[in-house]
Amino acid sequence: MTPPLHFYIFSFNRGRFLAHCVRSIETCAPGATLTVMDDASDDPETVAVLKRVGECHEVVVRAGGEGSKHGGLSANMQAALDRTDAPRVCFLQDDMQLVRPLDETDAAAINRWFEQRPNAAFLHPAFLKGCNAARDRQITRFDDATGCYLREAERLSVGGHYSDIFIADTARLRAQGWQFTAREHGNEPQARRLFGPMGFMFAPFVMWLPSVPAYRGRSKTRAMQHAERRQGCGFHPLRMMSQAHAEAFRQRDPQQLPVAETFLRLEDAARLTTPWRYHPFQNASLLRNLDKLERSLSRLWSTRG
Numbered sequence: 001m002t003p004p005l006h007f008y009i010f011s012f013n014r015g016r017f018l019a020h021c022v023r024s025i026e027t028c029a030p031g032a033t034l035t036v037m038d039d040a041s042d043d044p045e046t047v048a049v050l051k052r053v054g055e056c057h058e059v060v061v062r063a064g065g066e067g068s069k070h071g072g073l074s075a076n077m078q079a080a081l082d083r084t085d086a087p088r089v090c091f092l093q094d095d096m097q098l099v100r101p102l103d104e105t106d107a108a109a110i111n112r113w114f115e116q117r118p119n120a121a122f123l124h125p126a127f128l129k130g131c132n133a134a135r136d137r138q139i140t141r142f143d144d145a146t147g148c149y150l151r152e153a154e155r156l157s158v159g160g161h162y163s164d165i166f167i168a169d170t171a172r173l174r175a176q177g178w179q180f181t182a183r184e185h186g187n188e189p190q191a192r193r194l195f196g197p198m199g200f201m202f203a204p205f206v207m208w209l210p211s212v213p214a215y216r217g218r219s220k221t222r223a224m225q226h227a228e229r230r231q232g233c234g235f236h237p238l239r240m241m242s243q244a245h246a247e248a249f250r251q252r253d254p255q256q257l258p259v260a261e262t263f264l265r266l267e268d269a270a271r272l273t274t275p276w277r278y279h280p281f282q283n284a285s286l287l288r289n290l291d292k293l294e295r296s297l298s299r300l301w302s303t304r305g
Contacts, residue, residue, distance in 0.1 A: 002029045003107035006086035011094040012039040015046035018094040022053055028098035037080050039072040074180040090167045095212040100205050100241035113199045114169050116146045122198040123167040126206045130261035130275030142254040148199035161191035161198050203250045207260050210236055210276030223290035227280035237267045
C-alpha cells in the first residue's frame with residue numbers, strides 16, 4: 001500500500017533530473033498521483049521531458065518567477081496548494097528522488113505524526129545532510145510519542161518549523177490561511193506562528209542528489225560555471241535501497257540519525273567528496289563573492305543600457 005500522498009515536483013530546466021525524479025516516484029509509489037509544476041522551462045530537453053511526463057501525469061507550466069533570483073518556486077507552490085483537493089501533499093524539487101519503496105509502514109508513520117500533533121502542518125520526508133551532521137547531533141532529538149525527530153528550532157534561522165521539502169496536511173494549512181512567501185526564511189516565522197515544530201521522519205524516503213548543476217536568476221555567471229566544474233556537478237543518482245537494507249534502516253537505534261551518507265550510496269562510480277555537497281558554492285566563499293559581483297555588475301550595465 002502506498003501512502004495516500006499527492007506528489008508535486010517543482011521544475012525548471014533540468015530535464016534529466018526531472019525525468020529521474022518522476023521515475024523514482026513511479027517505482028517507489030506506484031499509482032500515486034503526481035503533478036509537475038514547471039516554471040516555464042525553455043531548455044529543449046526539459047520541454048521534451050515535460051511532454052513525455054504529460055502523457056501519464058499532470059503537468060502545469062507557469063511563468064511565476066520572471067526577474068526573481070529564486071524563480072517562481074513560491075508562486076508555484078502556492079498555486080499547487082490552491083488547486084489540490086488531496087488531504088496530504090508531498091512537495092519535492094526536480095533534483096531529488098525517492099530511494100526506497102513506500103508501504104503501509106510509511107503510511108502509518110505519517111498518520112501517527114499528524115494524529116499525535118494536531119497543531120502540526122509539516123513533516124519532513126528527506127534524509128539529513130552529512131555536511132550538517134555535527135550540528136544535527138546537537139539539536140535533534142527523537143520523540144517517542146510521534147516516532148519522529150524534532151529539532152531545537154530556537155537554534156536555527158530556518159528548518160525548525162518549515163522547509164521547502166515537506167509532507168503537509170492541506171486542511172490545516174488552509175484553516176490558518178497559509179500563503180507561501182518568496183524564501184524559506186520568510187516561511188519559517190510564519191510556520192512558527194501558526195503551527196508547532198516540523199517533524200523529521202525516522203525512516204525518510206527522499207533525498208537530494210548531490211552536486212547538481214544550479215540555476216539562479218535563470219542564468220549562470222562565470223563564477224557559477226567554474227564552481228560547478230570544480231565540484232564535479234552533474235547527474236549523480238542514488239542507488240535504490242534493497243528490501244533488506246530498508247528493513248534494517250527501519251530497525252536501527254533512534255539515536256542513529258538518518259544521515260544520507262551513512263545509509264545511501266551513489267548509483268554510478270563517481271567519487272564525490274564526502275560529506276556530499278548540494279550547492280556549487282558550498283565551501284567556496286571566494287567564488288560565491290565573485291558570483292555576487294558579476295551579478296551586481298550585470299544589473300548595473302543593464303540599467304545603463
